[in-house]
Amino acid sequence: MTTLEKKGSDGGGSSSQEAAARRGPAGPGRFMGGQGTEKSKDFKGSGKRMLGLLKRERPLLIGVLSLGTFSVAASVAGPKLLGDATNLIVEGSLGKAFAGYSSKAEAVAAQHGKGKGKVADLLSSVDFVPGHGMDYSAIGTVLLWVLVVYLVALVFGVFQGRLAALAINRAVFRLRQDVEAKLSRLPLSYFDKQPRGEVLSRVTNDIDNIGQSMQQTLGQVVNSLLTIVGVLAMMFWISPLLALIALASVPVSVVVAAKMGKRAQPQFIAQWKTTGKLNAHIEEMYTGHALVKVFGRQKEAAEIFRQENEALYASSFKAQFISGIIQPAMMLVGNINYVLVAVVGGLRVASGALSIGDVQAFIQYSRQFSQPLSQVASMANLVQSGVASAERVFELLDAPEQTADPVTPERPDELHGRVAFEDVSFRYDPEKPLIDGLSLKVEPGHTVAIVGPTGAGKTTMVNLLMRFYEVSGGRITLDGVDISAMTREELRSGIGMVLQDTWLFGGTIADNIAYGADGATREQVIEAARAAHVDRFVRTLPDGYDTVLDDEGTGVSAGEKQLITIARAFLAQPSILVLDEATSSVDTRTEVLIQRAMARLRSGRTSFVIAHRLSTIRDADVILVMENGSIVEQGNHDELIAAQGAYHRLYQAQFAQAVAEVD
Template identity: 60%
Template sequence: MSVPPADTSKGENHKGKALEATERIEAPVGGPGRGPMGGGMVGQKAMTFGPSAKRLAARMRPDRSRALAVVGLGVVSVVLMSTGPRILGHATDLVFRGFIGRQVPVGTPQSELPDAVRGQGVVPGQGVDFTAVGNVLLLVLAVYAAASLLGWLQGYLLNGVVQNTVYRMRADVEEKINRLPLGYFDRSPRGELLSRVTNDIDNVSQTLQQTMSQLLTSLMTVIAVLGMMFWISPLLALVALVSVPVSLLVTRAIMKRSQGQFVAQWRRTGKLNALVEESFSGHALVKVFGRQGEVERTFAEENDELYRVSFGAQFVSGLIMPAMMFIGNVNYVVIAVVGALRVSSGSLSLGDVQAFVQYTRQFTQPLTTVASMMNLLQSGVASAERVFELLDAPEEPADPAALTTPALRRGEVAFEAVSFRYDEDRPLIDDLSLVARPGQTVAIVGPTGAGKTTLVNLVMRFYDVDAGRITIDGVDITAMPRSALRGQIGMVLQDTWLFEGTIHDNIAYGRPDASHEDVLEAARATFVERFVHSLPDGYDTVIDEEGSNLSAGERQLVTIARAFLTDPALLILDEATSSVDTRTELLVQHAMAALRTDRTSFVIAHRLSTIRDADLILVMEDGAIVEQGTHDELLERPGAYARLYQSQFAAVAT
């Protein structure tokens, strides 16, 4: 195939709907808008958080060896970090014993010491052993350094896991898009689809990057710290644990309120992107009809709605952090009071209480961190849901493995009792039969919505027929792979598609292995040579993204040269001259005549002057062929073709 998919509209009645879309700013539920100010409705129903998060986590399975290493490093790092306060508490005990022991006379029996220090290892008359304290501090420094090094290594490996996961997700989305049927793109606003592919995947990447390491470390820290707390004092540990169910209940209540708003936020973002993309694409049309004000008002409404749901999502989820801090501070005060009472009674040493207070902070801090990460996690999972919706969309049926790839060189096309409709309740083509002989030029004319473009969409298998069959050289097109079928068909559309690159690369797009001489020959045959030499870099001139540095006719000639280079067995020309001036149209027609030589061609045209020399003209109305014949034959009888011809060329009576 020489260019990307053909006109994606469902018949000509879907073409040029940009202005019509401005008349219906509020699209009906379930249907996408079309043209500037169009866009799909924002769905509010979301998948549940748990299954979506599990599915996102399951995408990391290919890196499970790295993930296990991350968990192992995290466990060791957290254990080391958790033992630090306990070891540091021993240093505090050494200082405390020395300070008390220096103030107690030598020889004082242990029974005469105060309850708070009795049995704590105080030696009367002995001061602080700074050597022992120094050794403990060096041990703490080594423990913390090792924990930090392992934590850095853990983060390095986890970053690789996250980036590989997002890389595979982008690749899966790209492959999925290539497997989706054309109908999916007909129903989906372009900006909404782009938002899923770009914004949502980027948000998933940022969410995983920012939350995975902290969540993993925080959860393991909670477990390790809790173990140390029970080791020091089961009573204080139970007091600290009271905050956990309270925190979970508060977090769950807030998450329940914010999850739907995060989903709405990203759906609204997709709709706003669709609106902006369509408004910019039809910018000239909007200006011509003076609808800038309406576009601005619609944008303001959508922007306000996005602001509302975004503010609500961020505000509600933002309540988690202060709520957790409040619960943690209350818990800290209770533990400090109970711990002081235990020290005064001699049940705990001062170092144990100091270590426990540190553990309390280490215990509440991960919970607070997890809570603060939940808004990011909810946002990322909401974006992941939208990506999963795309990945779960019904695909174009796969070609059976046993299909053959016949060489199509004669180019005889036959429609045998073909019926087709885009919507089940709206018939379009019923029981249509026709035969295009090898080498014939078959022109298809008719009013808008008659089904002209639908015919070529069916030949290309952008859609499959509902009944009947289509054969090329006697082979049912469903009996050959789609890629093989399309690879032997050339297509030139009304809307020229050029990518950012050189003119040479654009011509060679349909046949990348073509030599430079082959490209030049195609350019000469299709009159591209006439204007290329006037360009500063000739065939190496870079065309911008919109092809604005070439005229409409020059862009059309480049697309014709692209089709010519592929040497297709079957050629489809869909309104290829409707957007060029009369002088350029002559060049384009000469180029198309060279392209049609010795191959079967279907030409869709509104300008009847362009198809006078066609071997067969089909006149379509309401999905049926109402007349067929040559130009002269059709003019001889007063039918639909004659009426079309007279409407274009008959002089107006004055």
């Protein structure tokens, strides 16, 4: 399609009605009773699919795992080295304190002789030499190694974080690409049934939340799991008994995290769904703020915002509060475990089964062991929030797509513009037929005007020609080729379309006019603007054709916006021209000039003109009168007036209305 416009809603009104019915009434009380709790449809499946986004980053993930292993190994070695330093200090202190004895055995025997059995047991577990003081050189060497291993852990950790960030951002980058590609493959009916703010929320907020959740959890989860394994190995090496005591806290921690997480997940689902609803409401109220003020609905709009905002507050508060309880609960379990380890470790030292340095190292390991468990538990809210967003994004990615273009497409040998509708049927709702058994032949170069009451199917007929929707029955041919056998790009490249609802994008007026023709020169743009009577008002603007417009077309009137879109169609020079109330926003004098210009534009082209003002289509080659999705009359203006049928009644009604307005 060479000229892009927003889709009209004639005949397809049922789509917007369905969307309104689905979204529910827009008045106060819409969310009375609070936000319902929703369950995840497939938490495990969505979580696995979310992790599957990283499959293509396996080399980076291997690097993350390898660097994490080295970083954790260095961190785990630190407490054992500090325990060795503690043992050296204790040995030096005892050697100095028992300098009067010739050997360790003599010192132990002396303590037994004095009835101090526990002191003797303690001395027997320490490798000291009476008379030898502190070995500051050995202590310094050990502390230097502690510094080295912690620096190594830091360096590896930094590089690990960099690789993790690279892998995650690449995955999210591809996810955004997939969503963008998916949006281009979705049928128009999908957007008819979805509020724009809801779609935007999935494409922006939810994808951002997925990236943040993965960024804040992936590296930390890897390190936490590696830390648990490494610390557990060191704990069993030092004391299997104390290690079993430390392990006793794991089942309790898992049960606590699982129970809390199960209660928090539905709240995260509700949080992100409500976020989408709130965004949809804000987008609608912002784009239609003038209409809201004109009809004095500010209070109602504010009330709906308040209710939706309160619903978002309630679901967000519950989600964060419930998931926030997990970490304090885990810390409590960890502290109880810490006390047990300290008490039992002290008893083991007193009995001579362990050295003081080993117990000190074990206590540090018990802290290191409980810390990653708490970290993993504290990340439950991030994981649940990310999976909730991922589920919403995957719903979009899994939405039914429009039928794919044929593998071996057909195309007319030469595009003349001969269009034929052969027994075409169509319905938006399977239970409500709209067009049934429509047949029509349009010769090249002819202008076909389509008239009829609102909802008769006029715009729907054009949408079927453009393949915005697929026919339910029959077929449409272009120069003898079934349009379903052509690619959409090939079909639309020869069609120019101007709709009643104008569409401009952020950019200069020249850019907006040139949108329909790649590589158009400034001279061609100005020539098309003159033909569409755009040049006269553009010259009055401070920057002329370089005047920048936003996507709302601020700074130009509705009629001027429509003239710009008509100039876009002039520049595109399409083989088939579709005009859907294309002059509805211009004044009568300009409309006459535009009609003359369009007569030149339509010359030699097949044109479909949808009009309500019958005076604008008197010179059409064929006028089709549609009612309830069927053509009830066809012919030129004079023939239809003479037939005294539906067209005559429409014409007379407009004439009578004009007379009444004059009176």
